[in-house]
Amino acid sequence: MAKAKALRGLVLTMGYACLAIGLFHVLLGNASIPGAGSAGATIDSLGRFFGAIFAGYGLxxxxxxxxxxxxxTAVRWLAGVFLLGAFGRLLSLAVDGWPHWFQVVLTAVELVLPPLIFWLADSEEKAVRRQS
Structure with a gap:
């Protein structure tokens, strides 16, 4: 039961965090990206678009x-997408070098959370089966 509660808390936290981060990027554009400065209208547009997509991911x-x-199954897919984002950041690091320190912290979070979520993914389903 503890694993099921942990899963529910983690899934809710992921949802609200991704929704908030996505909306933050939609509203602030380039200003929401540490170290980005004024990257211009094209990057601002791209960032706001991806912010909206990330808000949808949170939903x-x-x-x-x-x-x-x-x-x-849904939780594993969502965690897999999150992990894919971390791999994208690692690819960027390999190609373009180290980003702003905050992006490095985000990469670490994106690498650590998916395995935990994969491990907990079926805990509520198992708890329900045990109760029946």
């Missing part, structure tokens, strides 16, 4: 959290 996490039990 997908929240949709998963509203289900009972939380569907393991």
């Amino acid at each position: 997908a996490w929240l949709l998963a959290a509203r289900q009972s039990p939380i569907p393991a």
Whole structure:
């Protein structure tokens, strides 16, 4: 049961955090990116677009959290997308070098959380099966 509660808390946290971060990028554009400065209208437009997509990603996490039990397949897919983002950051590091320190912290979070989520993904489904 503790794993199921941890999963629910983590899925809700992912949902609200991604929604907030996405909306932050939509509203602030380039100003939301540490070290970006004035990157121009094209990058601002791209950032706001991806911010909207990230807000939608957060809503997908929240949709998963509203289900009972939380569907393991959906959680694994969402965590996989998050991990893919970390791989994108690692590719950027390899190609273009070290980004702003805050981006490095985000990369670490994006590498650490998915394995934890994969491990917890079916905990609510298992808890429901045990109760029946």
